[in-house]
Amino acid sequence: MHAASIRVSSDPQVQYLLRVGDTALILAQRITEWTGHAPVLEEDIALANIGLDLLGQARGVLTRAGEIEGAGHDEDQLAFLREERDFRNATIAELPRGDFAYTVVRNTMMATFFKLLWGKLVESSDAEVAAIAGKAIKEARYHQQHSADWLVRLALGTDESKQRTKRALDDLWRFGAELFASDAVDEAAAQSGLGPRWGDLKDAWLAEMGTVLAAAQLEVPATAPFLSNGKQGVHSEHMGFILTEMQYLQRAFPGGTW
Secondary structure, three states: HHHHHHHHHHHHHHHHHHHHHHHHHHHHHHHHHHHHHOOOHHHHHHOOOOOOOOHHHHHHHHHHHHHHHHHOOOHHHHOOOOHHHHOOOHHHHHHOOOOHHHHHHHHHHHHHHHHHHHHHHHOOOOHHHHHHHHHHHHHHHHHHHHHHHHHHHHHOHHHHHHEEEEEEEEHHHHHHHHHHOHHHHHHHHHHOOOOOOHHHHHHHHHHHHHHHHHHHOOOOOOOOOOOOOOHHHHHHOOOOHHHHHHHHHHHHOOOOOO
């Protein structure tokens, strides 16, 4: 027996929350791949904790998305029973973990984004989303500080660590554009008070990332004419592998519980 896939409403409020929850969920899946493999034991634990924080944020937001949809979909069904094209995470979250420098640079970019996003979502017109954000923003602040400290340490470390950090930054920077590409879903969320247009966070994100990169003595990469479309369900070749691993148990044993 194989669990059937579910389809989710195209309601803009549901889609907006899926973008938030899916980005946190898929990034958590990537970060926890470091468990047992981090360069030092303390960092192994720290990355696992960051992944668990993101997973908790995803649970809260996906649960709320299911409630607003009103089709009876809970957090588990939304995480484990959707097809790839129905996930709305930003593409940067699904990219392979790469080396440690790659993870550090991505975590800094994403934690900075999430800190700004949760900072706006605490003012959401939806009381439950605001409550989730009130807890999540404290976690995101820690994630940003932790990742930024590592980024500076690596960039000012050995020639090898600086080279790897710069290469990761050059590879990942172009994926940041998708985070701030606003559309009708964002506009509807802004109009209803559910959440901010992601594009409205761009200037603050660039300013905070600029401060971190200056401390690391790294230049802000040039803007590239590239735009990924994970938020519209158009994913990279890596997404299918993530879902195969993440959804295996629920697909193979529908409704199974521990």
